[in-house]
Amino acid sequence: MAKQRVLIVGGGLAGLAAAMKLAELDIAVDLMSLTPVKRSHSVCAQGGINSVNDLTRQQGDTEYLHLDDTVYGGDFLQHQPPVKEMTVWGPKIIELMDRLGVTFNRTPEGFLDRRRFGGTLFKRTAFAGATTGQQLLYGLDEQVRRWETEGKVKKYEFWDFLGPVLDDNGVCRGAIGQDLTTMEMRAFPADAVIVASGGPGLIYGRSTMSMVCTGSAASRCFQAGAKFGNGEFIQVHPTAIPGADKLRLMSESARGEGGRVWVPRKPQDPRDPLTIPENERYYFLEDRYPKYKNLVPRDIATREIFDICVNEGLSVEKDRLAVYLDLTHIPRAELNRKLGGILEIYEKFQGVDPRSTPMKIFPAVHYSMGGLWVDYQKSADGGLQQGSPKNQITNIPNLYAMGECDYQYHGANRLGANSLLSCIFSGLITAPGIETLLKGSKQAASELPSSLFERAMKQQKTRHEGLLKRPAGGENPYLIHQELGDVMTKAATVVRRNDQLRDAVAKVKELHERSHKCSLSDSGVWTNQNVVFTKSLIDMFPLALTILQGALARDESRGAHYKPDFSFSALTATDPTERRRQAEAWCDNFDENNRKWLKSTIATWDGKEVKLSYEDVDTSIVTPRPRLYGLVGAEEIEKVWKERQVAKEQAAAKNGNGAAAGKPALAGAH
Amino acid sequence: MADSHHANGHGSNGHAHGAEPAAKPDTFEVRILRQDAPGEPSYWERHTVKYESDMNVISVLQRIAAKATSSEGKRVAPVAWDCNCLEEVCGACTMVINGKVRQSCSALVDKLLTDHPAEIELQPMTKFPVVRDLVVDRGRLFRALQKVNAWIPVDGYYDLGPGPKVPASIQEQTYPLSECMSCGCCLEACPQYLKVELVRDEGETEEAYQARKNKTFDSEFVGAHAISQAMLFNMHPTGAMNAGDRLEALTAEGGIQVCGNAQNCVAVCPKRIPLTTSIARAGRATTLHTLKKWFGG
Numbered sequence: 015m016a017k018q019r020v021l022i023v024g025g026g027l028a029g030l031a032a033a034m035k036l037a038e039l040d041i042a043v044d045l046m047s048l049t050p051v052k053r054s055h056s057v058c059a060q061g062g063i064n065s066v067n068d069l070t071r072q073q074g075d076t077e078y079l080h081l082d083d084t085v086y087g088g089d090f091l092q093h094q095p096p097v098k099e100m101t102v103w104g105p106k107i108i109e110l111m112d113r114l115g116v117t118f119n120r121t122p123e124g125f126l127d128r129r130r131f132g133g134t135l136f137k138r139t140a141f142a143g144a145t146t147g148q149q150l151l152y153g154l155d156e157q158v159r160r161w162e163t164e165g166k167v168k169k170y171e172f173w174d175f176l177g178p179v180l181d182d183n184g185v186c187r188g189a190i191g192q193d194l195t196t197m198e199m200r201a202f203p204a205d206a207v208i209v210a211s212g213g214p215g216l217i218y219g220r221s222t223m224s225m226v227c228t229g230s231a232a233s234r235c236f237q238a239g240a241k242f243g244n245g246e247f248i249q250v251h252p253t254a255i256p257g258a259d260k261l262r263l264m265s266e267s268a269r270g271e272g273g274r275v276w277v278p279r280k281p282q283d284p285r286d287p288l289t290i291p292e293n294e295r296y297y298f299l300e301d302r303y304p305k306y307k308n309l310v311p312r313d314i315a316t317r318e319i320f321d322i323c324v325n326e327g328l329s330v331e332k333d334r335l336a337v338y339l340d341l342t343h344i345p346r347a348e349l350n351r352k353l354g355g356i357l358e359i360y361e362k363f364q365g366v367d368p369r370s371t372p373m374k375i376f377p378a379v380h381y382s383m384g385g386l387w388v389d390y391q392k393s394a395d396g397g398l399q400q401g402s403p404k405n406q407i408t409n410i411p412n413l414y415a416m417g418e419c420d421y422q423y424h425g426a427n428r429l430g431a432n433s434l435l436s437c438i439f440s441g442l443i444t445a446p447g448i449e450t451l452l453k454g455s456k457q458a459a460s461e462l463p464s465s466l467f468e469r470a471m472k473q474q475k476t477r478h479e480g481l482l483k484r485p486a487g488g489e490n491p492y493l494i495h496q497e498l499g500d501v502m503t504k505a506a507t508v509v510r511r512n513d514q515l516r517d518a519v520a521k522v523k524e525l526h527e528r529s530h531k532c533s534l535s536d537s538g539v540w541t542n543q544n545v546v547f548t549k550s551l552i553d554m555f556p557l558a559l560t561i562l563q564g565a566l567a568r569d570e571s572r573g574a575h576y577k578p579d580f581s582f583s584a585l586t587a588t589d590p591t592e593r594r595r596q597a598e599a600w601c602d603n604f605d606e607n608n609r610k611w612l613k614s615t616i617a618t619w620d621g622k623e624v625k626l627s628y629e630d631v632d633t634s635i636v637t638p639r640p641r642l643y644g645l646v647g648a649e650e651i652e653k654v655w656k657e658r659q660v661a662k663e664q665a666a667a668k669n670g671n672g673a674a675a676g677k678p679a680l681a682g683a684h
Numbered sequence: 685m686a687d688s689h690h691a692n693g694h695g696s697n698g699h700a701h702g703a704e705p706a707a708k709p710d711t712f713e714v715r716i717l718r719q720d721a722p723g724e725p726s727y728w729e730r731h732t733v734k735y736e737s738d739m740n741v742i743s744v745l746q747r748i749a750a751k752a753t754s755s756e757g758k759r760v761a762p763v764a765w766d767c768n769c770l771e772e773v774c775g776a777c778t779m780v781i782n783g784k785v786r787q788s789c790s791a792l793v794d795k796l797l798t799d800h801p802a803e804i805e806l807q808p809m810t811k812f813p814v815v816r817d818l819v820v821d822r823g824r825l826f827r828a829l830q831k832v833n834a835w836i837p838v839d840g841y842y843d844l845g846p847g848p849k850v851p852a853s854i855q856e857q858t859y860p861l862s863e864c865m866s867c868g869c870c871l872e873a874c875p876q877y878l879k880v881e882l883v884r885d886e887g888e889t890e891e892a893y894q895a896r897k898n899k900t901f902d903s904e905f906v907g908a909h910a911i912s913q914a915m916l917f918n919m920h921p922t923g924a925m926n927a928g929d930r931l932e933a934l935t936a937e938g939g940i941q942v943c944g945n946a947q948n949c950v951a952v953c954p955k956r957i958p959l960t961t962s963i964a965r966a967g968r969a970t971t972l973h974t975l976k977k978w979f980g981g
Contacts, residue, residue: 038841050826053774054853115836115920117859143859148773156835186921195815224769258736260770285760362772364738365792442841463915492750534763535752540721541816543764544749544782666752674973 017042020448021189021204023175025051025230027147027434028417029210030154031441039162039449045158046170047193048092048226050229052155053138055212055224057435059147060263060271062139063111064513065104065436069138075100082636084432087133088383089573090246090612090638091631092238093118096390096405096422098635099397100439108140114153118142134313137311137561144355155318174546177234178207178413179470184239186413187459187466187518190474194546197539199474201457201467206412206448209235210441217561218507218553219499220261221379222254230550232386233557240408243421244615245557246564249574252316254378255360260379260554262363265288266640267357268373269308271349274340275299275319276372287338287372288633313427316377317576320508323376330374334527338372354526359654379506383424383574384564386415386630387616390422396635398443403451406444412451416440427575440480456562471486479617481534481545484668488533491548498525502558510577515566526555549568559624560617568627570611582607585647597650601658604640612638709735711972712793713755713803714744716763719814723883726814730755730803731763741781741806742767745818765818772954775867780817785872785952809872813881822868824880827901828910829866832933834924835906846855846923861916861962864956870908870949872958875894875907876942905942906934908949918969931966931973940966 020036022029025047027244033043033331045051066075085094086354112118112126119127128161133149141151161167169229179188179245188203214229215221237244254261255266269275276297278290299318302309310318323329330336339358341349346369349357360368387409391402396543406414406422416437422474423436464479505518571581582603587593640655642648711732719726732755733747770789777788781797782805782890796804849856863913871877880900884893914930917923917958936939943963950959 016812049768049774049776050822052826052868053768053776055769057865058769098691108842109843109846110841113836113838113844113922115847115917115923117855117862119859120850120852120855122852124851143863145863147774148865149859149862153938156829157838157841160833160835224766256738258739258769260773298949362790363740363792365794395741471814487915490750535749535759538720538761541819541870542761542763544762547708627700 015456016077016460018205018452018455018458019203019460020045020206020208021046021202021451023189024054024210024211024212024419024504025048025155025158025169025171026054026056026210026416026417026438027151027154027439029054029208029575030151030158031438032168032208032210032416032444033441034154034157034161035442035445036059036157036448037164037166038167039445041445041449043161043167043451044165044204046172046173046175046189047187048172048174048194048203050171050633051158051169052152053229054151056151056434057145057148057436058224058378059150059221060144060268061131062141062146062431063130063150063438064134064138064429064431065108065140065435065496066101066136066138067105067108067126069128070138072635073422074138075136075138077104078635079136080104080134082431083134084423085425085633085636086639086641087429087432088427088634089641090608090633091247091425091572091614092423093632094388094635095392095397095632099393099443100423102397102437103343103442104435105440110149111153111438116142116149116153118149118443126625130471131430139431147434151440159400159568165556173207174549175211175231176240176474176549177409177470179203179467180238180410181280181410181462182260183391185411187462190467190470191476192474192546194543195541197542199476199478201471203462203467204412205455205459206414207416207504208416208444208448209386209552210415210417210437211407211419213385214378214554214557215382216495217430217558218259218379218500219496220259221541222251222261222263223379228550228554229557230553232415233553235408235410235413236416236617237553237556237619239411239618240410240413240415242557242560243383244384245382245560245564245617246506246568246615247383247424247574248379248507249381249383250316250377251380252312253339253375254380255363256334256374256376256378257363261376261379262359263380264360264373264375268313268339268341268353268356269315271352272344273308274313274343275337276340277322277330277337279328280511282330282332287340288342296322296328307399310555313574313576316508319375319377324504324509336374336376339375340369340372342370357432379503379507381428382418382423383426383428384561384615385421385615386421388415388420388422390631393651397647400443401446401450403447403454405447406440407447410603414444414446414448421620424445426575439641477549478545479547482542483530484533485530486533486547488531489528490528491532491534491544493526494529495547495551495554498522498558501525502561506561508576510565510575510600512566512569514575515562516636519559519562519566520563521556522558526559528550529555536674556619556624560619563624564617565625566614568611568615570607572611584645585650593647593650594654597647597654598646600651601640604655608638641643688931704897708737708794709797711735712797714916715803715805716748717807718763718817721816722813724879728919729760729850731764734950735793739793741791741793742770742777744793744804745774745788746841748785751773759965763818764816765887766820775865776870778809778867780806780809785809785869787867789868790954798834799866810867810870811872811874811877811879811953813879818905819927822866824901825866825868825871825899825902825907827898828906829913831902831928832910832914832930834913834930836915836917836920837926838922840885851927854919858919860955861912864912865955866953867954868894868907868909869952869954871935873948873952874905875946875948876944877907902936902938904938906938906940908959908963911940911943911966912957912959915962915969917966918922925971931970934966935970935974
């Protein structure tokens with residue numbers, strides 16, 4: 015048999031981790047990326063990477079608690095076995111990255127330093143300055159470069175993945191790629207293809223994501239028949255700096271140190287903000303949340319800022335959405351001491367000194383919890399079966415997905431500092447599984463009849479040349495992209511309403527039609543960025559519709575998906591009996607809602623339309639419970655809910671129901 | 685709609701921060717050095733861009749791509765350029781802006797127009813072969829990282845326990861070096877780093893061409909970034925076990941001896957990496973290494 019090869023699409027943390035591990039297993043790797051892999055989007059991650067560690071362990075932390083925080087943060091929408099395995103690997107992954115020379119911050123004694131992150135009480139997060147993603151990526155990039163010099167990895171940088179090649183049985187046998195410089199197309203026969211191409215932020219026009227995050231690779235797999243899971247779950251960060259080209263993160267510590275959020279009461283007041291008197295300013299967070307003020311939880315801050323601009327029309331600018339985040343009342347020296355680094359970022363990209371002028375900020379699309387549906391093999395201990403070729407495989411045989419472009423680890427909302435972990439973990443767990451897959455195969459993809467690849471090449475060439483030959487005077491792809499971004503940002507970010515989502519579906523379908531009528535301003539055959547962009551734009555629509563239709567269908571609020579029309583209200587009664595009754599009703603609603611909606615959204619593409627179906631979620635380790643942070647009446651609801659759990663467990667024990675009885679044992683094992 | 689608002693908004697806002705000019709233009713001129721492909725002649729082209737607030741050079745190039753019409757009203761192909769993160773951490777969008785090498789994402793239009801009101805001038809980096817317009821081929825830069833073994837040669841990726849303890853004082857030295865994003869600014873500014881442009885021969889296989897490129901690159905100056913990376917890995921307890929290999933690479937042809945100590949590299953580094961400190965350290969280490977070799981050490 016000829017030498018088997020694996021093609022990896024995308025060279026961020028997930029793709030590089032897989033490449034390095036496959037090379038160690040003596041499997042030949044082709045690594046394809048739109049950009050030199052060292053410039054992948056992973057470099058943008060700042061905060062850190064989570065794992066249980068020697069210190070937190072002695073404070074009572076366990077892998078089980080990391081799992082619990084992750085699935086609680088994700089509103090229980092992720093299958094628990096893969097998350098369990100990830101948390102077990104967490105400490106080992108950080109030790110590995112440490113061995114690779116990542117410049118993690120150190121304690122005075124020379125150990126890895128840790129910080130606390132949102133969604134946990136433990137200091138689990140290892141970090142390298144404010145550029146942890148960059149440092150981790152470099153660690154992996156260096157290893158892959160080492161394998162490259164040994165001839166085990168061949169990089170195809172500045173290459174576009176045009177789509178998987180499927181044989182007559184629907185098995186993935188490779189892919190078609192295109193050199194972005196010469197525009198040459200080439201078939202890559204491969205015994206397994208891994209898509210590790212990141213998130214689809216560009217569907218929203220501007221986001222915190224990088225320019226390669228078009229989602230096109232995932233969309234091309236989706237259009238070839240791969241299922242897409244939980245597309246509607248898009249994480250929005252409350253405070254980003256709106257730029258003409260990109261939305262850059264502004265850390266929450268600005269509010270933590272006393273920053274006040276406000277808008278002028280007069281819409282788009284043209285005055286210099288500093289000259290607007292106090293009584294003409296609307297400190298809407300302080301007004302609406304007198305207890306938490308500007309430090310309301312992240313999702314609430316996001317919703318309120320969105321609401322004040324979109325629904326109340328009080329954005330500080332006419333044709334752009336922003337509110338003021340004001341630090342000017344804090345002494346300059348104090349700001350420099352506490353917030354120097356992040357203020358420099360604002361200054362660098364806005365050219366304005368935030369110590370003397372209120373910053374303009376707005377929530378921004380930040381991360382996609384959804385992605386290509388992938389499978390896993392559950393092990394006897396409730397984690398993942400190592401070496402199983404099922405781990406991370408899509409529903410298309412031999413086609414794998416990992417990193418942000420899979421749907422596996424973050425449920426309805428991602429916990430901070432868990433994404434770097436999920437990327438590296440999914441890369442490392444997949445490689446041994448692929449080794450098993452390759453061992454079980456009798457024929458190398460390179461020995462298959464060339465007609466298979468020629469057919470796929472022909473399709474791609476027809477598509478490409480069809481675009482180049484489009485008559486002039488048609489649609490402008492860049493302007494259609496802007497329109498798409500506007501529609502998506504308005505309808506499918508922070509607050510979702512069915513009427514708006516319905517309108518957006520219609521509008522996006524219309525834009526999809528129009529995108530096929532684009533005229534290119536460059537019909538050349540050398541480094542034609544115009545045609546590459548147009549193709550990725552056209553491929554954004556199936557995913558855009560997946561997000562919108564998933565959101566439209568899901569009549570509930572869960573994690574990052576918030577629908578006010580379907581949210582449970584807070585407790586209103588003050589009378590104890592009535593309050594108790596309300597709490598009981600609340601818990602009934604919660605259970606009923608979970609019966610209906612604690613399910614993964616599964617989207618498929620039939621060539622023209624998105625079709626939705628739903629799959630049960632494996633919650634075998636941690637029983638789903640309500641997320642009550644900030645809700646009025648939380649204590650009462652929690653009390654009722656706990657009583658019910660105890661009653662359920664007792665009933666189960668009496669009946670000798672093994673499943674329920676097994677849970678405490680499993681938890682205790684950690 | 686957009687322009688009237690922005691013109692107004694900024695006219696009144698201007699006095700808030702004194703460095704900005706009082707009035708914003710409706711439009712501004714951008715002069716771009718274009719080249720259709722390697723080996724083709726380069727030519728200047730002017731574009732008129734509608735002024736918007738908070739623009740950087742990336743958004744200027746995005747507007748130019750959307751409009752695809754030069755100042756003379758001629759339909760032209762969009763200007764090709766390279767970019768990705770737009771946060772100055774990926775290094776992709778490096779170019780020469782108003783004569784200075786830097787990232788285009790952090791090059792703000794307001795600032796550029798304040799310093800040079802007439803126009804903004806964009807050119808590709810001059811030390812790398814132009815692929816098209818502002819896109820250059822920086823493959824040589826990554827080859828230099830191979831040459832100096834810029835990695836930790838670990839035993840493997842199985843669970844082998846924790847890494848070596850590293851004193852915080854060492855981390856404080858290595859972290860700034862590891863922020864190098866391979867952007868190439870230090871090479872553009874270096875008088876000793878000369879452009880190498882090769883052309884694939886007819887009938888030459890891809891592999892043969894790559895091998896010939898690598899051989900040529902290896903005989904030319906590695907540059908400040910690679911010297912600094914070699915020092916980064918030599919400072920790591922595990923990396924130090926192979927320090928000699930990296931020093932060997934730095935004393936070979938195209939190594940540290942080519943450095944003329946112009947110190948331009950450190951002046952243009954967007955991450956303020958102490959490149960000249962690394963070079964000085966490498967100079968001492970390679971001298972010692974060579975001496976040791978003479979005495980059979």
